[in-house]
Amino acid sequence: xxxxxxxxxxxxxxxxxxxxxxxxxxxxxxxxxxxxxxxxxxxxxxxxxxxxxxxxxxxxxxxxxxxxxxxxxxxxxxxxxxxxxx
Amino acid sequence: xxxxxxxxxxxxxxxxxxxxxxxxxxxxxxxxxxxxxxxxxxxxxxxxxxxxxxxxxxxxxxxxxxxxxxxxxxxxxxxxxxxxxxxxxxxxxxxxxxxxxxxxxxxxxxxxxxxxxxxxxxxxxxxxxxxxxxxxxxxxxxxxxxxxxxxxxxxxxxxxxxxxxxxxxxxxxxxxxxxxxxxxxxxxxxxxxxxxxxxxxxxxxxxxxxxxxxxxxxxxxxxxxxxxxxxxxxxxxxxxxxxxxxxxxxxxxxxxxxxxxxxxxxxxxxxxxxxxxxxxxxxxxxxxxxxxxxxxxxxxxxx
Numbered sequence: 001x002x003x004x005x006x007x008x009x010x011x012x013x014x015x016x017x018x019x020x021x022x023x024x025x026x027x028x029x030x031x032x033x034x035x036x037x038x039x040x041x042x043x044x045x046x047x048x049x050x051x052x053x054x055x056x057x058x059x060x061x062x063x064x065x066x067x068x069x070x071x072x073x074x075x076x077x078x079x080x081x082x083x084x085x086x
Numbered sequence: 087x088x089x090x091x092x093x094x095x096x097x098x099x100x101x102x103x104x105x106x107x108x109x110x111x112x113x114x115x116x117x118x119x120x121x122x123x124x125x126x127x128x129x130x131x132x133x134x135x136x137x138x139x140x141x142x143x144x145x146x147x148x149x150x151x152x153x154x155x156x157x158x159x160x161x162x163x164x165x166x167x168x169x170x171x172x173x174x175x176x177x178x179x180x181x182x183x184x185x186x187x188x189x190x191x192x193x194x195x196x197x198x199x200x201x202x203x204x205x206x207x208x209x210x211x212x213x214x215x216x217x218x219x220x221x222x223x224x225x226x227x228x229x230x231x232x233x234x235x236x237x238x239x240x241x242x243x244x245x246x247x248x249x250x251x252x253x254x255x256x257x258x259x260x261x262x263x264x265x266x267x268x269x270x271x272x273x274x275x276x277x278x279x280x281x282x283x284x285x286x287x288x289x290x291x292x293x294x295x296x297x298x299x300x301x302x303x304x305x306x307x308x309x310x311x312x313x314x315x316x317x318x319x320x321x322x323x324x325x326x327x328x329x330x331x332x333x334x335x336x337x338x339x340x341x342x343x344x345x346x347x348x349x350x351x352x353x354x355x356x357x358x359x360x361x362x363x364x365x366x367x368x369x370x371x372x373x374x375x376x377x378x379x380x381x382x383x384x385x386x387x388x389x
Contacts, residue, residue: 019254023187023228023267025267025268057241057258058258060260060266
């Protein structure tokens with residue numbers, strides 16, 4: 001139940017509150033989200049989409065998701081720590 | 087007192103209907119076809135206008151962006167303040183408890199969320215005599231709305247009421263048809279005056295089912311159908327003549343309120359909607375009419 005939270009803390013920083021991190025998932029794939037510090041957005045690796053966080057409000061409307069281009073996906077995957085719990 | 091009279095009015099013609107368990111229904115082909123036709127018609131109707139399915143959510147979005155700032159005032163005016171009692175009744179039925187995780191969908195301006203919060207705090211204080219226990223700290227209320235303007239109004243209202251220090255209130259922009267919450271993460275789900283604006287009702291219902299824990303409760307407060315003779319006629323005149331006029335005067339937007347009024351008529355009636363909730367998997371589905379059916383509260387349990 002703490003999948004997104006686990007991923008976020010693996011990245012050594014949590015920019016959205018724990019209570020949100022505990023329950024939020026990608027609205028498309030229902031898989032955990034990853035916080036991208038560079039863009040300040042929530043990334044769904046499963047769906048290959050990123051969602052912005054505006055004024056502290058995560059904007060998780062499916063049609064507003066931004067498709068990640070391949071380069072972004074590759075570099076994020078290379079640098080991310082694999083989360084063993086789930 | 088005026089409140090007593092208002093309460094009596096709000097619960098006048100209180101009717102409770104318990105839908106029979108699923109052993110009674112044997113879906114026949116005509117029924118399934120009728121259901122599909124109905125769902126399609128809801129998805130492609132914008133009030134009395136016909137629209138493309140893809141366009142509906144954008145049109146609804148425009149309505150709510152337009153009405154967001156005067157939304158609360160308009161609610162007070164058009165319902166003569168009754169919406170407050172209706173929401174009180176909704177919370178009463180929800181019966182919030184400290185430590186609960188609650189999701190309020192299409193709750194942009196925060197009315198329902200604030201009530202849940204206040205109720206939990208008062209329950210908690212009565213039980214624990216003011217000391218914050220671990221359980222109370224687990225309480226969390228998520229407000230989800232597809233419209234950022236409505237959420238911003240809600241956040242502002244929260245600040246005005248001194249809730250900005252509250253760590254148990256979260257605002258998320260999301261789609262009722264594709265929620266961004268984990269399976270089985272919520273104890274309660276409410277949607278007040280929001281479901282009729284959703285393009286695919288059945289998707290919203292199945293998402294509600296998905297995010298609720300076992301034992302979780304679904305509650306929907308929505309404008310519904312009035313069958314009471316004479317009162318029905320008065321209500322129709324009020325809806326189609328008075329409400330859009332108030333919309334024009336107060337919000338400077340007659341069309342949005344025209345849409346709102348039409349969308350009520352297009353929405354399924356109490357029985358039909360109860361059936362849809364049951365089809366989404368909920369059990370012990372029932373509804374309560376308020377003010378002769380002007381408003382109905384539907385509830386269900388995920389077992």
